[in-house]
Amino acid sequence: MKLQKATTFALIAVLELAADPQAQPSVLEIAEKHGISAHHLAKVMRDLGRAGIVDAVRGVGGGYRFIGNPKRLTLMDIIDLFEPARPGRAANPGPEAAQALQRVLDEIDEHAAATFRSITLSTMLKLMRAPARA
Amino acid sequence: MTNHPAALHVRPAAPDDLPAIIALDREVTGLEKPEYWRDLYSRYGSRDDDRRCFLVAAIGGQVEGFVIGEVRAWEFGSPPCGWIFAIQVRPRCRLGGVGTRLFEAVRDRFRAAGVDRLRTMLARDNNVILSFFRSQGMMAGPFLELEMELDAQSGR
Numbered sequence: 289m290k291l292q293k294a295t296t297f298a299l300i301a302v303l304e305l306a307a308d309p310q311a312q313p314s315v316l317e318i319a320e321k322h323g324i325s326a327h328h329l330a331k332v333m334r335d336l337g338r339a340g341i342v343d344a345v346r347g348v349g350g351g352y353r354f355i356g357n358p359k360r361l362t363l364m365d366i367i368d369l370f371e372p373a374r375p376g377r378a379a380n381p382g383p384e385a386a387q388a389l390q391r392v393l394d395e396i397d398e399h400a401a402a403t404f405r406s407i408t409l410s411t412m413l414k415l416m417r418a419p420a421r422a
Numbered sequence: 423m424t425n426h427p428a429a430l431h432v433r434p435a436a437p438d439d440l441p442a443i444i445a446l447d448r449e450v451t452g453l454e455k456p457e458y459w460r461d462l463y464s465r466y467g468s469r470d471d472d473r474r475c476f477l478v479a480a481i482g483g484q485v486e487g488f489v490i491g492e493v494r495a496w497e498f499g500s501p502p503c504g505w506i507f508a509i510q511v512r513p514r515c516r517l518g519g520v521g522t523r524l525f526e527a528v529r530d531r532f533r534a535a536g537v538d539r540l541r542t543m544l545a546r547d548n549n550v551i552l553s554f555f556r557s558q559g560m561m562a563g564p565f566l567e568l569e570m571e572l573d574a575q576s577g578r
Contacts, residue, residue, distance in 0.1 A: 359517065362553070398546065403562070406552035414559065 289400040295370040297324055297332045302366055305342055305354035306409045307416065312351040332370070339369050358409035367404055374401075430520060432527045435467040435476040435488060442485035443478070450510055462508070466490050472535035477527050479511070479520045487511035489524040493535050498565060503539040504532030509551065516550075525558050543567060 291299075300322050305311070315333055319326035333352055336342045341356040374397065382390075435443065440456075440463055448454045467476035474492035478485045489509045495502035506528060511521045529540060541563055544551055 362549075402546040402552070405549050406556050408553055408557065411553070411556045414557070418559070 289397050294332050295367055297329050298366050298370055306358050307413055309354050312345045312353045314351040361409050362405055363407050364404040429481050430523055431480050432477055432523050435478045439478050439485050443488055446512055472531045475531050479524050486515045487520045487524055489528050491528045493537050502537050503541050504537050506542045521554050
């Protein structure tokens with residue numbers, strides 16, 4: 289499963305905000321911290337706002353804050369907002385080689401989707417605080 | 423969700439717990455499997471030690487969850503490690519710390535048995551339990567599970 293740039297930006301921004309729900313950093317602050325496009329991130333943040341995951345705080349010192357439930361919200365919930373709907377396992381009418389390759393790619397995608405579905409933001413925050421495994 | 427985690431008691435399963443365990447499993451899975459649970463109890467509950475355990479979590483004397491695990495060695499070339507192969511928490515008690523207490527109890531027993539790795543396997547679409555194990559810090563392990571249909575026609 290290859291994630292689009294907007295999806296990756298959304299995951300980064302949501303994790304950044306969920307790590308400190310009291311903070312309300314601006315789009316520019318988040319973008320600069322992670323070295324990503326502020327223009328692109330601004331659009332992503334609006335989409336996250338419409339989904340009820342973040343809230344825009346107006347005025348001086350305003351920015352965005354996380355308003356979702358980190359114990360319920362999974363990585364897949366966020367990915368689903370930005371990735372186009374994945375086609376089901378419809379029979380591939382192409383040549384045999386393409387069909388066989390598609391079966392393997394489908395298998396990889398199913399593992400990836402299950403992994404994203406099983407990881408909540410709360411789990412990700414623990415992972416962010418834990419030392420990396422060797 | 424329980425609001426009384428302090429009242430939670432984790433202990434080895436007893437024969438008298440079996441009806442509650444069977445009922446809890448039926449509540450969660452929709453299937454009643456009394457023989458299966460009696461068999462598991464005879465293999466894991468009646469010989470409780472650090473290498474194999476069948477534990478229940480009770481609140482006010484009522485069984486609200488259980489876990490079963492054992493230390494297995496050299497399956498698929500793996501050095502001894504602790505396996506959790508069943509964990510269940512009553513739906514209304516979830517997110518109240520019952521599963522975590524059961525997990526910690528079985529983990530502590532495996533540590534006492536001298537193993538330093540915990541392993542489990544479950545269906546890819548079992549989001550609730552997958553998310554629970556992830557929340558406890560479990561990650562994908564080094565094994566891949568494979569399967570095939572045994573097709574009588576092709577002789578495979």
